[in-house]
Amino acid sequence: MNVRGIRGAITVEANEKDLILNATLELTHKIVAENGIVPEDIACVFITVTNDIDDAFPASAVRQLEGWELVPLMCSLEVPVKGSLERCIRFMVLVNTDKSQAEIKHVYLGGAKALRPDLANA
Template sequence: MMIRGIRGATTVAENSVTAIEEATIALLEELFRENKLEADAITSIFFSATADVNACFPAKVVRTFKGFEYVPVISMVEMDVPKALPLCIRVMLHCDTTIAQSDVHHAYQKGAQHLRPDLSQKEV
């Protein structure tokens, strides 16, 4: 087993609890499903969000997944870079896996697809 970092990002249409929760759930579901991840394999999950996404903590959503109550999570504010993608939530999770680094499925959804088009085009 190796510890791998898995990345993802998404955007929300508005800064609301519902929009943030729905987008974060969809992002995590894709990462968990495509990488065949269970809670016990996940070491930690880091979320960052642009300053305009502050209606709730994206990390709080992890607690809605069964078995994830002991996974360490944190939310933080993304650097305020001029012309950066607004209303964006990013995630990096670390996990134990046998998946080769080149076979890891990263997820870039909605408006975040252009951040890493090379990774957004992988088959799901």
């Protein structure tokens, strides 16, 4: 078994708590479904947000999911590069898996598809 990274990102229309939490849940569910993982397999999740998202901690949404209570979650700010995608939540999920790197399915939703169009349409 290896530790693999699964990338994901989603954008929100506005800096509003419900939008942030719902988008976080949508991204979490899609990453889990696409990769067939369960919380017990997850080593940790790093979550970053752009500096225009400060109305909620995305991790608080994930923490409410059944089975996710013990998964280590960490939120931080994304590097604020001029002209970069706004209102974006990014995930790096480190998971214990037998899948090869090529079998991992990264998930880009909403406006975040622009970050990695090569992976978003895979």
